[in-house]
Amino acid sequence: LKHSRAKIEAVATDMGLAYIKAVRENLPKATLVFDHFHIIKLYNEKLADLRRTIAREANALEKKVFKGTRWLLL
Numbered sequence: 001l002k003h004s005r006a007k008i009e010a011v012a013t014d015m016g017l018a019y020i021k022a023v024r025e026n027l028p029k030a031t032l033v034f035d036h037f038h039i040i041k042l043y044n045e046k047l048a049d050l051r052r053t054i055a056r057e058a059n060a061l062e063k064k065v066f067k068g069t070r071w072l073l074l
Contacts, residue, residue, distance in 0.1 A: 014038045
C-alpha cells in the first residue's frame with residue numbers, strides 16, 4: 001500500500017493490536033476506525049466486570065437493590 005500511493009483515508013478494523021500496528025506502519029495518515037460491534041462488546045465486558053466486583057463487595061440489602069439493574073446501566 002505504501003508503494004502504490006493509495007489514497008486511503010480511513011481503515012475500519014477491530015481493536016486487535018496487530019491490526020492497529022499494521023495500519024499505523026503502512027498507512028500513517030489514515031484515520032483508524034473501530035467497528036461498532038467490538039466497541040459495544042468491550043463496553044459490555046467491562047460493565048459485567050464492574051457489576052461482579054460490586055456484587056462481591058455488597059451486603060445482602062445492597063445485593064437485593066442492585067439485582068436486575070444490568071439493563072438500566074446499558
